[in-house]
Amino acid sequence: MYYKSRSYKIFSFFNYTFLILISLLCIIPMVHILAVSFSGKAAANANLVGLFPVNFTFEAYAKTLANENFLRSLWVAVQRTVLGTLISMTLITLAAYPLSKESHKFKRRNIYTWFFVFTMLFNGGLIPFYILIQKLNMMNTLWVLILPGAVSVWNMILLLNFFRGVPKELEEAAFIDGAGHLRTLFSIYLPVSLPAIATLSLFTMVGHWNNWFDGLIFMTDHKNYPLATFLQTIIVQQDFSKVAVRPEDLENISNRTVKAAQIFIGMLPILLVYPYLQRFFVKGIVLGAVKE
Numbered sequence: 001m002y003y004k005s006r007s008y009k010i011f012s013f014f015n016y017t018f019l020i021l022i023s024l025l026c027i028i029p030m031v032h033i034l035a036v037s038f039s040g041k042a043a044a045n046a047n048l049v050g051l052f053p054v055n056f057t058f059e060a061y062a063k064t065l066a067n068e069n070f071l072r073s074l075w076v077a078v079q080r081t082v083l084g085t086l087i088s089m090t091l092i093t094l095a096a097y098p099l100s101k102e103s104h105k106f107k108r109r110n111i112y113t114w115f116f117v118f119t120m121l122f123n124g125g126l127i128p129f130y131i132l133i134q135k136l137n138m139m140n141t142l143w144v145l146i147l148p149g150a151v152s153v154w155n156m157i158l159l160l161n162f163f164r165g166v167p168k169e170l171e172e173a174a175f176i177d178g179a180g181h182l183r184t185l186f187s188i189y190l191p192v193s194l195p196a197i198a199t200l201s202l203f204t205m206v207g208h209w210n211n212w213f214d215g216l217i218f219m220t221d222h223k224n225y226p227l228a229t230f231l232q233t234i235i236v237q238q239d240f241s242k243v244a245v246r247p248e249d250l251e252n253i254s255n256r257t258v259k260a261a262q263i264f265i266g267m268l269p270i271l272l273v274y275p276y277l278q279r280f281f282v283k284g285i286v287l288g289a290v291k292e
Contacts, residue, residue, distance in 0.1 A: 040055030040056075043055050063261075069222070069230070074227050074266075077209060079142055084208040088146075095151065100160045116156065120154065130218075140219055155204065158200060209270055211228060216229050227266050228266070
């Protein structure tokens with residue numbers, strides 16, 4: 001029978017209490033934003049909204065979903081997230097597989113690994129990077145949001161370590177049956193590494209969805225803004241001219257409720273995807289930490 005000591009029970013109590021408090025700190029702001037988005041203009045402007053809507057109304061969501069600039073930026077964000085995640089995961093998988101091999105199988109492995117690590121630690125700076133993007137004629141295109149950061153070295157190293165933990169007997173059995181490296185990668189390594197793939201895909205997805213800075217500097221036309229850049233422009237910069245939000249649209253509803261509705265709609269896709277991938281976290285988050 002498993003015995004729990006007194007110190008273990010005390011530790012568990014404080015541990016659970018701490019985690020519950022941290023969870024509340026994350027959840028309460030989201031609940032408040034949702035409540036503001038469903039509240040009336042007077043209550044929102046007077047800061048009377050707490051965790052529940054006051055003078056419940058859907059008007060902010062109706063105005064938000066009728067704003068073609070918001071919908072356009074939402075579509076750009078969806079394209080960026082889907083394509084960016086697919087391309088990024090494909091590239092880091094193809095790079096991590098050969099680098100996970102032993103030195104006697106891939107003699108120049110360390111040179112390539114250090115090359116990747118060097119690019120993670122050093123870069124040319126923002127201005128040379130901006131000039132490079134201009135010279136490549138990638139300004140105001142969807143690809144400028146996807147390709148420059150397509151290979152995340154950190155994610156590649158995590159996946160590389162996970163591949164090294166795959167039993168070599170599986171690989172040897174595949175080779176004996178006549179499989180090549182490509183077949184072995186897709187038939188053996190990827191199914192076994194599903195927790196790592198799912199975890200890194202979610203990290204990449206969230207990174208693309210929330211990244212607003214590249215859209216701000218590489219998109220000179222506001223019509224090409226991804227959703228995060230759109231929200232940053234109207235919420236932080238308070239610049240409604242770039243996103244064509246008409247002042248008359250805000251006459252009958254509160255500016256705060258519209259912002260809250262846009263923020264919540266922006267969070268919604270990630271909130272919907274997260275529960276499906278959360279079950280992989282336990283295995284995926286300890287990449288390479290457990291040794292035989």
